[in-house]
Amino acid sequence: MGNRKIRFGVVVFPGTNCDRDTYHVIKEVAEEEAVYLWHRERDLRGSQVVVLPGGFSYGDYLRSGAIARFSPIMEAIREFAEGGGLVLGICNGFQILLEAGLLPGAMLRNKGLRFICRFEELEVENAETPFTLLYEKGERVKMPIAHIDGNYFIEPHKLALLEREKRVVFRYRENPNGSLNDIAGIINRGGNILGMMPHPERASEAELGSTDGLRTFLSAAKYVRES
Amino acid sequence: MKAKIEVFLKPEVLDPQGETIKRALHTLGYDTIREVRQGKVFYIELDEKDAGKVIEEIARKVLANPVIEDFRWETEK
Numbered sequence: 297m298g299n300r301k302i303r304f305g306v307v308v309f310p311g312t313n314c315d316r317d318t319y320h321v322i323k324e325v326a327e328e329e330a331v332y333l334w335h336r337e338r339d340l341r342g343s344q345v346v347v348l349p350g351g352f353s354y355g356d357y358l359r360s361g362a363i364a365r366f367s368p369i370m371e372a373i374r375e376f377a378e379g380g381g382l383v384l385g386i387c388n389g390f391q392i393l394l395e396a397g398l399l400p401g402a403m404l405r406n407k408g409l410r411f412i413c414r415f416e417e418l419e420v421e422n423a424e425t426p427f428t429l430l431y432e433k434g435e436r437v438k439m440p441i442a443h444i445d446g447n448y449f450i451e452p453h454k455l456a457l458l459e460r461e462k463r464v465v466f467r468y469r470e471n472p473n474g475s476l477n478d479i480a481g482i483i484n485r486g487g488n489i490l491g492m493m494p495h496p497e498r499a500s501e502a503e504l505g506s507t508d509g510l511r512t513f514l515s516a517a518k519y520v521r522e523s
Numbered sequence: 524m525k526a527k528i529e530v531f532l533k534p535e536v537l538d539p540q541g542e543t544i545k546r547a548l549h550t551l552g553y554d555t556i557r558e559v560r561q562g563k564v565f566y567i568e569l570d571e572k573d574a575g576k577v578i579e580e581i582a583r584k585v586l587a588n589p590v591i592e593d594f595r596w597e598t599e600k
Contacts, residue, residue: 359588366585395588402590404532405539449536449591474539 302517303329305343307373307389309364310335314350314386314497321500322347326513335367344520345382346373348389350442350495360403360445361391370396382426382516383489387443390481390491399484399491400458401450406443407474413442415505417469418480418494422462425483426519427490430511437508439494441472441480446493448475448482458482466492524571526578528596530587531562574598 304322308315315332322330331341335353340346353364364370370392377383377398385393393399406412415438423433431437450458455476458464466481473493481492496509532538538560545559565586569577575598582594 358586362585362588394590400590402588404536404591407537407539409539409543447539451590474537 300521301327301329302344302520303331303342304345304347304513304516305331305333305340307333307346307348307369308335309351309353309367309392311353311355312349312351312388314388314495317495318347318349318386318497321497321510322513325500325510326517328513328517333369335364335369338368338372340369340372340376343376343381345384345516346376348373348383348385348392349497350387350389353388353392356388356445359391359395361388361393361395364388364392365396374398377484377486377489380486380488382520384427384512384516385489385491386495386497387441387446387493390493391445393489393491398489399482400454401448401482403445404447404449404474405445406447406472409444411442411444412446412472413440414472415440415499416472416480416494418466419469420465421467422465422483424462425465425487425490425515427483427512427515428465429519430515436469437466437499438506439496439499439509440506441494442498443473443493446473446475448479448493450476461485465490466494524569524574524598526567526569526574526596526598528565528567528578528582528586528594529562530565530582530592530594531560532591533593536591 420431468478496512499506499509541559587594
């Protein structure tokens, strides 16, 4: 029983482009189960963790993530999350969670107006979430970012609340995009929905320059396995 | 009927694109420009029935993100 595989659902919208990398890492590197979930579906097919991967859902039309949140699968994800299910939004997935109101705040265009694609050093601020329990608090990790709308914004009193409740999970060591308080990833109050701009799936194999991201998936699997 | 809906960043939200445009204008010698804010305009055609209500609703739900943006609208026959 202790070794049963955890099933990750990888959501695919038109324009998502990190779905295959994410699926690959979950299945071949983390050695868990992975299924694709097309955005028109309403059934999460037994997923125990739902991942909204990166990309450009609906071509980033209107605002990044703004159209994807109306896809039928989002209703199922909302219900799943309300029941305590683990949801991980990466990059565009994070933007979708913000637009859907599952996480607070919004993304503005990067301060320098450029699309930035490079490794960033992050600090793990909270190692007690289901997605970071295999990290150490204060640990520095390397993961790449790849976005133009990653400048996190939230009203000052809500920012203070996020900080007070230790809901900033990852922080940039050197702020690349103007994000308030160097925020790279946040979690909801219930502690089951994580949004992060860096790409853990692109930092899960040594050949790609870092394996620091792998523990994000391993942590989630461990959490589900032991709960 | 036709409606025009403008969506713009709230005053307290930084507008990196507007800032950059302002700097470019200064570079071109337009010293009188004090501020530039970039926004979006939607031109919509819709039935007259409940038009105001519909416009308010779609602006709030879809066209604007209320965390960072405000909107205003007007109609023409």
